[in-house]
Amino acid sequence: MSRSAFCPRCGEPVEGGDRPELPGAPAAAETGLCDACYFEDFELVSAPEKLTIRVCAQCGAVHRGNRWVDVGAEDYTDVAIDAVAESLGVHLDAAEVAWQVEPEQVDQNTIRMHCLFTGVVRGEAIEEEVVVPVTISRETCTRCGRIAGSYYASVVQLRARERTPTKEEREAAKEISHEIVEEMEATGDRNAFVTEIDDTADGVDVKVSTTNIGKKISQRLVNRFGGSFSDSETLVTEDEDGNEVYRVTYAVRLPPFTKGDVIDPEDGEGPVLVGSARGTVKGRRLATGERYESGFEEGDAPEARRLGRREDAQQTTLVSVEDERAVQVLDPETYESKTIPRPDFLDTESGTVSVLKSRAGLHAVPEDGPE
Structure with missing residues (x-):
């Protein structure tokens, strides 16, 4: 049985039961408007006027949400496509929606995204094109900023009792430091890096970005060569919330005798x-x-x-x-x-x-x- 109503805008009759209704979509009579008036204001897609993507100029990381993410992209076209896709909204009345995008590289920092959408609304096939300019904003991420500022949270001091560390032990300290950082980076830890490695007359000093890395280096050196390590804290500053910030020194002491x-x-x-x-x-x-x-x-x-x-x-x-x-x-x-x-x-x-x-x-x- 067909239901009849009149369009509140033009007065034309609206027949809600004369055509199939899409699952989950309101019937024509329920929306109140006839097809002509409905499509007069209809927008298949809502899109931002422009988008800005924050990119680290040093390492290429992309800022998403409230953190920096390594994407491993050689260029940022795919990143721009993802950002546009996340920002677009499709009308709830539309079914069988499909879209394609054609990026246009305007200059080094601007990509114009031409997006073509198709769908079915009230039984009619429609299409709509939107253009979203994407600007690449080149900045410095937190990690690269800390590296540039020679930031470190802990230092590992490799020493030996009654002797100086051998060349093998010195090289092992350097290799182990980089290995641990690589392992932590592989898990997604962007705060892991070696700040500085200094060969001294008494041994090797390794400055690293977190106390956890310093502890792991010390443990691995002792597991490999023997000896022991201890740690001590030094108050260096207070953070923006007034919390005390400490720097930890790990003193690794190798045995007086070594292999060979x-x-x-x-x-x-x-x-x-x-x-x-x-x-x-x-x-x-x-x-x-x-x-x-x-x-x-x-x-x-x-x-x-x-x-x-x-x-x-x-x-x-x-x-x-x-x-x-x-x-x-x-x-x-x-x-x-x-x-x-x-x-x-x-x-x-x-x-x-x-x-x-x-x-x-x-x-x-x-x-x-x-x-």
Whole structure:
């Protein structure tokens, strides 16, 4: 049964039941207006007169909502399309709506978005075109601003007890710092960055953007090389809300002995080539090749003299094998024949041997290092 009413604007009759109604849309009689009057004021799409996209000129991040987001875009056309799509509104009476967009690059910072919409309203196919100018506003994001200002929240100080850190330990501190920052960036943390790495006479100082990064670097260094770390806070300022802001210093102290050191525990059993100093000192006796580990109570700093490094060893001639416990070699400095202990790692078939000369005498060292 058809329902009749009159258009309040022109007085023409409005037949609400003479054509199919779209699901969820009001019937013609309910809207009150006839088709002619209805379409006279009808807008398929509502669009802003213009849009501005805030972009970091340094890293390319885009400001969305109340934060900066890394988008990885080489240009900002796709970003502009997304921004326009989010800003457009389509009339609720429209069905089967489709749209296409053609961007026009006006200049480096302006893109004119030509948007064509089609849809069905009151059974009639209509289309509408809107043009939205998009301006790219180049700014500096919070992260890049902090980097430019040399901001840091914590500093990791790499040091070693009774020695200076080795080249390997110094390089590891730098590599680990960048690795952790990359890991945190991969999770979307834009506040993660290394501010500065400074090689000093005593070790390495690494300034980073958050206290969490500083703690992670310290933990990873200790897990790899042994030793321990402590932290201390220093009040530096107050934020805009009056909260106290602290800077944290992480002091990493590596063990006095490190992989490749040759030490003499002075226990009467001869020198040890150190393989690890994590928790306790572990290595091999140069006189026998037997495994060595310092006592739990001694930890990573047993009473011992440092005699040298694995790389200080020199190649010399293996003169003869005296018995199961001794061989004769040429002293690499005097070229005299010397009897030295025969450890189980010594290859008597090779004709040469690596030896280290120290205060404890002449000792063979493994060709393959301390493990």
